[in-house]
Amino acid sequence: MEHTDVAVIGAGLLGCFTARALTAFALSVTVLEAREDVCTGISRANTGIVYTGYDTKPGTLKTALCLQANRDFGRLCRELDVPFSRPGSLLFGFGPRSERVLRDKFAQGQRNGVPGLALLEPAAVYAREPHLAPGVTLGLYAPGTGTVDPWALGIAAFENARDNGADFRFCQPVLHMERTPEGFRLETAAGTYQARAVVNCAGLQAAAVRELTQCPAVRLVPSAADYLVLDDTLAGFVRHILFHEPEERGKGLTIVPTVEGALLIGPTDRPQGEAPAGAVSRQGLERLRRLCAQVVPDLPLEETIRAFAGLRPDPFAVRQEGGQWVPTDRSIHSFTVLEEEGLISLVGIKTPGLTCAAALGEHAASLAAQHLGGPGRNVAFSPERRGIRRAHALSEAERDALIQQDPAYGTVVCRCRDITLGEVREAVRRGAVTVDGVKRRTGAGMGRCQGARCMQAVAEVLAQEQNIPLRSVTKDGPGSPILLGQPGE
Amino acid sequence: MINAMEETDILVIGGGAAGLAAAESLSARRRVLLVEREERLGGVLLQCVHRGFGGEQTGPAYAAGSVARLAKTAVQVRTGTHVLSLAPDRTALLSSPRGLERVRFDRCVLATGCRERTIHALPVAGTRPAGIFTAGTVQRLLLDHGPVGERIVVLGSGDIGQIVARQLVQSGRRVVAMVEQRDRLGGLARNRRDCVETYHIPVLLRSTVDEILGEGRISGVVVRDLDTGRRRRLACDTLLTALGLVPDQDLCRGLGADLPDWLALCGNCDYVHEMVDGVVREAAALGAAWGETF
Numbered sequence A: 001m002e003h004t005d006v007a008v009i010g011a012g013l014l015g016c017f018t019a020r021a022l023t024a025f026a027l028s029v030t031v032l033e034a035r036e037d038v039c040t041g042i043s044r045a046n047t048g049i050v051y052t053g054y055d056t057k058p059g060t061l062k063t064a065l066c067l068q069a070n071r072d073f074g075r076l077c078r079e080l081d082v083p084f085s086r087p088g089s090l091l092f093g094f095g096p097r098s099e100r101v102l103r104d105k106f107a108q109g110q111r112n113g114v115p116g117l118a119l120l121e122p123a124a125v126y127a128r129e130p131h132l133a134p135g136v137t138l139g140l141y142a143p144g145t146g147t148v149d150p151w152a153l154g155i156a157a158f159e160n161a162r163d164n165g166a167d168f169r170f171c172q173p174v175l176h177m178e179r180t181p182e183g184f185r186l187e188t189a190a191g192t193y194q195a196r197a198v199v200n201c202a203g204l205q206a207a208a209v210r211e212l213t214q215c216p217a218v219r220l221v222p223s224a225a226d227y228l229v230l231d232d233t234l235a236g237f238v239r240h241i242l243f244h245e246p247e248e249r250g251k252g253l254t255i256v257p258t259v260e261g262a263l264l265i266g267p268t269d270r271p272q273g274e275a276p277a278g279a280v281s282r283q284g285l286e287r288l289r290r291l292c293a294q295v296v297p298d299l300p301l302e303e304t305i306r307a308f309a310g311l312r313p314d315p316f317a318v319r320q321e322g323g324q325w326v327p328t329d330r331s332i333h334s335f336t337v338l339e340e341e342g343l344i345s346l347v348g349i350k351t352p353g354l355t356c357a358a359a360l361g362e363h364a365a366s367l368a369a370q371h372l373g374g375p376g377r378n379v380a381f382s383p384e385r386r387g388i389r390r391a392h393a394l395s396e397a398e399r400d401a402l403i404q405q406d407p408a409y410g411t412v413v414c415r416c417r418d419i420t421l422g423e424v425r426e427a428v429r430r431g432a433v434t435v436d437g438v439k440r441r442t443g444a445g446m447g448r449c450q451g452a453r454c455m456q457a458v459a460e461v462l463a464q465e466q467n468i469p470l471r472s473v474t475k476d477g478p479g480s481p482i483l484l485g486q487p488g489e
Numbered sequence B: 001m002i003n004a005m006e007e008t009d010i011l012v013i014g015g016g017a018a019g020l021a022a023a024e025s026l027s028a029r030r031r032v033l034l035v036e037r038e039e040r041l042g043g044v045l046l047q048c049v050h051r052g053f054g055g056e057q058t059g060p061a062y063a064a065g066s067v068a069r070l071a072k073t074a075v076q077v078r079t080g081t082h083v084l085s086l087a088p089d090r091t092a093l094l095s096s097p098r099g100l101e102r103v104r105f106d107r108c109v110l111a112t113g114c115r116e117r118t119i120h121a122l123p124v125a126g127t128r129p130a131g132i133f134t135a136g137t138v139q140r141l142l143l144d145h146g147p148v149g150e151r152i153v154v155l156g157s158g159d160i161g162q163i164v165a166r167q168l169v170q171s172g173r174r175v176v177a178m179v180e181q182r183d184r185l186g187g188l189a190r191n192r193r194d195c196v197e198t199y200h201i202p203v204l205l206r207s208t209v210d211e212i213l214g215e216g217r218i219s220g221v222v223v224r225d226l227d228t229g230r231r232r233r234l235a236c237d238t239l240l241t242a243l244g245l246v247p248d249q250d251l252c253r254g255l256g257a258d259l260p261d262w263l264a265l266c267g268n269c270d271y272v273h274e275m276v277d278g279v280v281r282e283a284a285a286l287g288a289a290w291g292e293t294f
Ligand SMILES: Cc1cc2nc3c(=O)[nH]c(=O)nc-3n(C[C@H](O)[C@H](O)[C@H](O)COP(=O)(O)OP(=O)(O)OC[C@H]3O[C@@H](n4cnc5c(N)ncnc54)[C@H](O)[C@@H]3O)c2cc1C
Pocket: A009, A010, A011, A012, A013, A014, A015, A032, A033, A034, A035, A038, A039, A040, A041, A042, A043, A044, A045, A046, A047, A048, A049, A050, A051, A172, A173, A174, A175, A201, A202, A203, A204, A205, A206, A209, A225, A267, A310, A311, A312, A313, A349, A350, A351, A352, A353, A354, A355, A356
């Protein structure tokens, strides 16, 4: 049995930021993650938008955290050395219904104290975004909206937490939890842990994990979101993060010019049903293509390089029915953070959970610290972390100097995104154990050839650095081998 | 290293069939520098172990012939060196384990070949598990590391798809089906006979893959009949795509819409060639044309 002051369950964005915030206290922190790496759950697939806070109701925890988080985002990304851009956003529509929505959001944003909001007449909208379809009736401009690579952010928080002493244990799903006089006893697939407090950041499983010791209060019903990615040859096609407010019911279109220069289009909103996690739906893709044709008709969809899907943890209140607990139709709109005698649960944290990840992590950490009687600060704590050196982001002189230090930075592995062998090796040294783990850390395989030219080289580095046969290398964890079948026939 | 600027008359980018032939033919009158990103010269020829290049040679044998002829010229060769960018001032930026270098040139031959279209550009539903490869990736993996899977669906029926399908069957794997959207197989008659017919590879015409199944490793695909709209599942552990090639002209990006007159595209980087003979003929013609004009 291992002892720790705080056990964090789950290493998505929230688990990583909670761990980081906990290491600022003089506490031992152990993170138990079911999968082989960080950010493989909800955090794997989202829109990457840093929201300003005009979308949410005044006076809620969500709004308070979002405003604070947006203000602090530049500093956070400097501390963690994560690329961040703030192109601003433009919400627009094509008729009376959307016009009402925009005016309401503008007023709500003013009440919330979101800086710089402006309603724009059509001429001003087209001056900013000439490719929008004709007929825009109104625009709402928010200069503070930004975008960040969610993987880069989550991985940075993970590395920083680890550097500050948090102990991450992968492939350790928590299967059992019970209260003990000292706190909690947790059983994973690989060991037993005694913790004085627990922060439950289990994402889609957060309600189930909570119910290991508590009576049901919230249930999560997953819904799915489809996306398209367009090639970075289209950099500059749109200048803002675009939100389309449709006239009919249903979700409009969002277009994000990402920090890497690609265009991210989506998300749809549909029931997940029985489909496996991450499965793209035919109807979802058709809907996105149809919306694009309506809203940005000259967007060249033939530049699509990828489609993917994410999962939302939609929280619902529960009621008892024939001895069973079932979700009601009362969906919960604010963030749900429950503190129950040392068990802190973050349940159903949807948008803007990425924006607020650091703020939520600090909030959860302070609840845990309070429960433990206010421990002192960790004097050795440093909020600073340096990312992998990105050869393509350096000046020629810097890039040359880097190659002189380590010749591996001279060999380009991923040609679409200009990623070098040095970066791939460093990603593995920092904890990538799969081809997708390297992709999340370096961007290798995210360009237009989708790994056709670099996947083999990446797999070879994974084999070498971990000293395993290539046949043991996986795409994203157990059950996903790159190579199948025995050689030598 | 970045401060020293090297100079050459002609810079050839890419050491495949096109770059090798162009460099050879230009070297008679000019200083030529040939830059290739891989450690070995030959390009796509090196992964084509079947016969049929310049007659009955294999790709590597054909490449060896070209490399041997090049060795007799004064062409300077730099392998393991990637050209990062071309600039309008007639310089190129090179990256290698030795460092970053700038090369100044009078003229440049772009012979960077092509890249493969991937399934991800198509509106395909379902999951994105392990076991989805382009034909070129499979050729390289087979050479370097052995088998990639046991039950394979091939999407696309051009020469490359057919050749790799044969290679897989020859090594004891099962090709479950070759799926093609047109009403006949693509590629050369020779390949249809020697690959598909000889090895009895099942063919599904007027069909496409529109959904991928499986978590972890691919477990199957949904094939849709384009005429009836009917869908059916095919179990497989590997999906190999041969969806066509696209000339790789990425290095032209910084040069504006009209290509400068000091730049020539050659081989598959210009347009996709079915046979290496045409590639070599055009590259040699370039040498003759440029030899006269400057
Ligand atoms: C489609 C979509 C778009 C979004 N877009 C935005 C946006 O643009 N801007 C924004 O601010 N927010 C956005 N969000 C919200 C944001 O992505 C989420 O709030 C955030 O990723 C949630 O992270 P998490 O750590 O709670 O969950 P996860 O990333 O799912 O992490 C949970 C982890 O817990 C692990 N786990 C589960 N059960 C156990 C167990 N029993 N034992 C151990 N480990 C376990 C899982 O393996 C997983 O790694 C979006 C969300 C979705 C779904």
